[in-house]
Amino acid sequence: MAVIEMHKIRVYAPVSETESLYKILQDFGASALAADVPETTTVGEETDFSTRQKLARLDMATNFLKPYVKGDFLRGAFEGGRAHTSASELAKLASSYDAEEAISDVERLQAALAESDRNKKKYEQELRTIREWVRLELPLNEISETAQTFTLALRGPERIINKFSARAESEMSEAISLQNVSETTILLTALKDARERLEEIVSTSGLEVVKLPNAEHTAAEEMTRVEAALAASVSDHEIIETQITKLAGSEFSNLQKASDLALWEHERNAATQTTARTERLSVITAWIPKRDHASLEKNIYETLSASAIEVLDHGEEKPPTELANNSHTKPFETITRLYGVPAYKDLDPTPQLAPFFFVFFAMCLSDVGYGSTLMLLTGLVLWKYHLEAGTKQLLSLLFIGGFGSFFAGILFGGYLGVDPSSIHPALAKVQVFDPISDPLPVFYLSLALGFIHISYGVFLNLVRQYKLGETKDAILDNGPWLLVFISIALAVLNATGYLSGNLNLFLDNHVSNLFIGLALLLVLTQGRKEKNIFSKLLFGVLSLYNGVGYFADVLSYSRLLALGLATGALGFSINLIAEFVGGATPYIGPLVMAIILFLGHTLNITISVLGAFINSARLQFVEFFSKFSTDTGRVYVPFRKTERNVIILPDPPSSK
Amino acid sequence: MEFFSPEVLVFIGAVLSALFGFIGSTIGMGYAGRAGSAVVAERPELFGRILLMQALPGSQGIxxxxxxxxxxxxxxxxxxxxxxxxxxxxxxxxxxxxIPIGFSGLLSGMFQGSVAANGISTIAKDDSLTAQAIVLSAMIETWAIFGILIGFILLTAI
Structure with missing residues (x-):
């Protein structure tokens, strides 16, 4: 339950076996490549154009076919439509499947579909043009120039056509002939001598000059022909889409697998070509978790004809950070990673934040109905689908959060906004807090949890500094504050009557002296790193101001009360609205009520879960981490087979 | 209940506290949300961190x-x-x-949103600076917390 110890290793292998070495590293999947270039080695350029081109074509084919794949919507949403496969199936596919034929089919169908789309648009455009001239009885190719005259087909709103006709006839009636074809189209025939003047009138009129098709038929006949062509084009489009759907059904999964195989091959090739090397040796530098070192070493020695591995001293260089937590706290890594992994050798906050996050989330949601719904939904998804590691962790965290909210709901009386005593009197008996009618106890509980959380953060800083070998600073920086926190806790317990005996007597008589003594201790210890006595005292006194900061941090935990209240109040309002609207609606009142309840509570659970998650995380990042975390580290990204289009499952027993 | 009764004054106090806090958070989250939308369009993998930054000015409403x-x-x-x-x-x-709860919430929410929006730009450039961006934005919230602190002290003194 900590940050994993890393080894920086250097592997030497014959140049001819470089790709084999990368295959071992990729299959092993637990080493992060470092960009070191040792002296006396050179680095080549990446020239793996052929695999990159193959990968691009496979990606094009999979992207094109993806919308035509019939599948489970939820599986697509949670698994990203990735194909299920196994290592043995992939190995078989790599040696036997030729994707070229499928890619050629995709390219052919893609071109055919584009051609069909173009034709469809062209015919639709022609139809829009011709439809307005359907009453014209002349063959369209006869609307052309003669030796003396020319003809223009004009279209526009009826009002503008009328205005144009009036003007043209009044100004040049002897040179023109107008034929109204429809309310919005007009055929203008004029003498060529009047062309210049007429074109000026047309251009200022706002009418559009239409170019009619050069057809031997009338507009009506041409329209029939184009309609038939459009219908044929639509039919072609459907046939092509059917063919694409069929191809997607038979080839999509194989293309996905081939695409990932090509990606892995390309990554190996690119790494091989850019590896630092001498004339005969390739030199690869990588970070590997110490626990995996021996296993990888054995793998390399057994596979390559000759190789050597040395462990390097990484000196001041910071290794990448990888976290290791048990199955109970692993889901809480979501919160740590959201903030940024801790620096190498620093404290992994995951197991520390886990119980607090669990309690905070539970208090913010605090509803039996919402908690059980969250558990049910996330549990179903986790059970049914193969999820990516990050998604799996997040849903596991929400499942745990739902579990906590269920029990918090019992303690806080949260039952989908319904009064527990109206459900069953026993529920009211087990209810400990009533945040709506008596919020103060929940307010104090929230502040008490904040106080514990922050005190624990300061304690963790003490542990952290101690582990880093800074024993003196660990004790003097944090010890006095921890004493202050313990004293405050005791004083509050004493004031509220929870203490008795000698401790009670001592605090009753000496509580002021105790805090004056602690203040003096803070003044004497917190400025000790300054150079002279005056600065030491000044900074010691100023350090007392941190107490205000700690107090402000504690107050921030009042959000636990507010979010719990908001969940219950919204649930109550939804029930009220549903009851009112349902009661006022004749005949279908119960149905309307059910719809409002379903939609309202779905909305409330969504908002409340989001609020609970974000605010519980925020209390870790801002109030808790700031007490002991100093830096974030570099994420460990191993060189492995990225499952972009496939999910690799274990081989079924029969194939072994 | 008369128009100028003590109960009405209490209600006005509660309304001031809640309403100005809500407005401050709305404006602040709006600033951060706008910056966040632009970043998420370019780097959707940062959505979680951006959402957290946008949520920071939501505290004032709470x-x-x-x-x-x-x-x-x-x-x-x-x-x-x-x-x-x-x-x-x-x-x-x-x-x-x-009054102190409401107004400190209003102003700190607005300014915190503005700093959170800049923090989002910082994260977009270098996501290893998330922690620093959160701390800078959270500093402003201190004053909203002091607002509720003085409110609580005043309540215990009545």
């Missing part, structure tokens, strides 16, 4: 809500106690409690 509840609870009006024996002076005191 404090406003807590403040309103505390005012109503301390004054004895929570649950509709119409037979309360508040005086006009006490009503005015409860009203004044809402």
């Amino acid at each position: 404090y406003g809500l807590v403040g309103a509840f505390l005012i109503l609870n301390f004054s004895g009006l929570l649950g509709g106690d119409v037979e309360s024996s508040l005086t006009m002076a006490q009503g005015m005191q409860y009203l004044m409690v809402g």
Whole structure:
């Protein structure tokens, strides 16, 4: 339950076996490549154009076919439509499947579909043009120039056509002939001598000059022909889409697998070509978790004809950070990673934040109905689908959060906004807090949890500094504050009557002296790193101001009360609205009520879960981490087979 | 209930506390949300961190809500106690409690949103600076917390 110890290793292998070495590293999947270039080695350029081109074509084919794949919507949403496969199936596919034929089919169908789309648009455009001239009885190719005259087909709103006709006839009636074809189209025939003047009138009129098709038929006949062509084009489009759907059904999964195989091959090739090397040796530098070192070493020695591995001293260089937590706290890594992994050798906050996050989330949601719904939904998804590691962790965290909210709901009386005593009197008996009618106890509980959380953060800083070998600073920086926190806790317990005996007597008589003594201790210890006595005292006194900061941090935990209240109040309002609207609606009142309840509570659970998650995380990042975390580290990204289009499952027993 | 009764003054105090907190958070989250949308369009993998940055100025609304509840609870009006024996002076005191909570929430929410928006730009450039961006933005919230702190102290003094 900590940050994993890393080894920086250097592997030497014959140049001819470089790709084999990368295959071992990729299959092993637990080493992060470092960009070191040792002296006396050179680095080549990446020239793996052929695999990159193959990968691009496979990606094009999979992207094109993806919308035509019939599948489970939820599986697509949670698994990203990735194909299920196994290592043995992939190995078989790599040696036997030729994707070229499928890619050629995709390219052919893609071109055919584009051609069909173009034709469809062209015919639709022609139809829009011709439809307005359907009453014209002349063959369209006869609307052309003669030796003396020319003809223009004009279209526009009826009002503008009328205005144009009036003007043209009044100004040049002897040179023109107008034929109204429809309310919005007009055929203008004029003498060529009047062309210049007429074109000026047309251009200022706002009418559009239409170019009619050069057809031997009338507009009506041409329209029939184009309609038939459009219908044929639509039919072609459907046939092509059917063919694409069929191809997607038979080839999509194989293309996905081939695409990932090509990606892995390309990554190996690119790494091989850019590896630092001498004339005969390739030199690869990588970070590997110490626990995996021996296993990888054995793998390399057994596979390559000759190789050597040395462990390097990484000196001041910071290794990448990888976290290791048990199955109970692993889901809480979501919160740590959201903030940024801790620096190498620093404290992994995951197991520390886990119980607090669990309690905070539970208090913010605090509803039996919402908690059980969250558990049910996330549990179903986790059970049914193969999820990516990050998604799996997040849903596991929400499942745990739902579990906590269920029990918090019992303690806080949260039952989908319904009064527990109206459900069953026993529920009211087990209810400990009533945040709506008596919020103060929940307010104090929230502040008490904040106080514990922050005190624990300061304690963790003490542990952290101690582990880093800074024993003196660990004790003097944090010890006095921890004493202050313990004293405050005791004083509050004493004031509220929870203490008795000698401790009670001592605090009753000496509580002021105790805090004056602690203040003096803070003044004497917190400025000790300054150079002279005056600065030491000044900074010691100023350090007392941190107490205000700690107090402000504690107050921030009042959000636990507010979010719990908001969940219950919204649930109550939804029930009220549903009851009112349902009661006022004749005949279908119960149905309307059910719809409002379903939609309202779905909305409330969504908002409340989001609020609970974000605010519980925020209390870790801002109030808790700031007490002991100093830096974030570099994420460990191993060189492995990225499952972009496939999910690799274990081989079924029969194939072994 | 008369128009200028002590109960009405208490209600005004609760409304000031909640309303200005809500407005501050709305404006602040709006600033951060706009910056976040632009970043998420370019780097969708940062959505989680951006969402967290956008949520930071939401605290003021929460404090406003807590403040309103505390005012109503301390004054004895929570649950509709119409037979309360508040005086006009006490009503005015409860009203004044809402002022620091509400106004510190309004202004700190707006400014925190502005800093959070810049923090989002910082994260877009280098996501290893998330922690620093959160801390810078959270600093401003201190004043909203002090607002609710003084509100609480005033309530215990009435």
